[in-house]
Amino acid sequence: MSKGFRPTQVLFAPTYECNLRCLPCPQKQGATRLRIKTARLFLGQYHRLGIKEIGFTGGEPFLYTGFLSALSRQAARYNFRFDRLMTNGAWFKTEKELNVKLREVLAAGFTGTFCISVDDYHKAPLSKIALFIEKAVELTGWTQCVSFAYIGDINKIRKLAILLKGKIVGNGRLVVSPREGFVGLSAQITKIDLCPVGKAGKLADPWGKKWFKEDYCQGPGQVLYVSPDGAVKPCCGFAADLPAMSIGNIYHDSASTIIKRATKDPLLGIIYKQGLLKLRDVFQKNRPEERLAPTLDRCFLCWYLQVKGVRKFL
Ligand code: SF4
Numbered sequence: 084m085s086k087g088f089r090p091t092q093v094l095f096a097p098t099y100e101c102n103l104r105c106l107p108c109p110q111k112q113g114a115t116r117l118r119i120k121t122a123r124l125f126l127g128q129y130h131r132l133g134i135k136e137i138g139f140t141g142g143e144p145f146l147y148t149g150f151l152s153a154l155s156r157q158a159a160r161y162n163f164r165f166d167r168l169m170t171n172g173a174w175f176k177t178e179k180e181l182n183v184k185l186r187e188v189l190a191a192g193f194t195g196t197f198c199i200s201v202d203d204y205h206k207a208p209l210s211k212i213a214l215f216i217e218k219a220v221e222l223t224g225w226t227q228c229v230s231f232a233y234i235g236d237i238n239k240i241r242k243l244a245i246l247l248k249g250k251i252v253g254n255g256r257l258v259v260s261p262r263e264g265f266v267g268l269s270a271q272i273t274k275i276d277l278c279p280v281g282k283a284g285k286l287a288d289p290w291g292k293k294w295f296k297e298d299y300c301q302g303p304g305q306v307l308y309v310s311p312d313g314a315v316k317p318c319c320g321f322a323a324d325l326p327a328m329s330i331g332n333i334y335h336d337s338a339s340t341i342i343k344r345a346t347k348d349p350l351l352g353i354i355y356k357q358g359l360l361k362l363r364d365v366f367q368k369n370r371p372e373e374r375l376a377p378t379l380d381r382c383f384l385c386w387y388l389q390v391k392g393v394r395k396f397l
């Protein structure tokens with residue numbers, strides 16, 4: 084497995100604002116918004132450094148459609164590949180608002196997918212999500228323009244499938260057959276683990292009997308995640324919002340400064356090159372009185388070690 088921090092994507096969280104208040108939400112709600120001009124400048128710098136993929140997350144990104152359109156327009160001009168836009172699919176007040184804003188983002192050149200979290204923790208009404216999906220399929224003409232993520236059980240996605248007149252195939256896809264005026268849907272479904280950090284701290288017990296298999300964070304840990312206050316983090320994992328994970332800020336640092344700082348950062352050096360289990364060992368060596376039980380949740384461990392101040396031992 085290749086190791087090291089080599090980001091391949093810029094992932095913007097344009098705003099912390101959201102129309103929902105989900106219990107396990109890792110985000111702090113608030114009115115902070117990324118400045119479009121600065122974000123565009125930053126995207127241009129990354130383009131010159133060879134990063135060619137863009138995604139959006141939140142908060143709810145559609146509450147700041149102007150940002151989505153401006154950055155999508157620029158990314159399309161640079162020939163970026165569009166990855167996922169995370170949305171709750173229920174951010175609009177009227178069908179007209181849905182229609183106008185979705186058209187605006189697509190017209191700006193966004194060609195990625197819309198990933199919607201559908202489970203008991205996300206309180207968005209299914210009727211609104213169904214409307215969002217039907218409109219997204221209609222406007223893109225693309226059967227795979229939507230995907231789903233869920234925590235816990237899949238029942239709410241099953242109910243959504245009924246509403247859409249479709250079905251779940253295995254546990255992996257929600258499929259709706261084509262019909263007059265609708266090209267059909269084939270949406271990937273992914274289960275994600277509840278990470279018991281922050282407000283979700285009491286919802287699950289992260290400790291168990293086995294340790295996770297080391298992966299040097301080669302999945303969610305290879306992005307430049309830009310939070311609404313401009314802080315840049317090396318991943319979109321559940322520890323990303325901790326100040327200890329910050330590798331710069333787009334309001335003060337150039338893209339190359341941020342990358343250089345990340346490659347020299349001792350905490351990231353251990354996580355990405357020697358592994359998170361090595362960071363655990365460093366912590367245990369310095370805090371032998373605190374014996375950690377095993378956990379399968381690597382982002383939880385990452386969060387825990389940083390909250391316990393592992394940085395000061397490096
Ligand atoms: S929809 Fe997403 S951003 Fe909004 S409150 Fe729920 S988890 Fe947080």
Ligand code: SF4
Pocket residue numbers: 300303304317318319320321322323354359381382385386
């Ligand atoms: S383990 Fe830490 S660095 Fe890796 S993806 Fe999770 S939060 Fe990010």
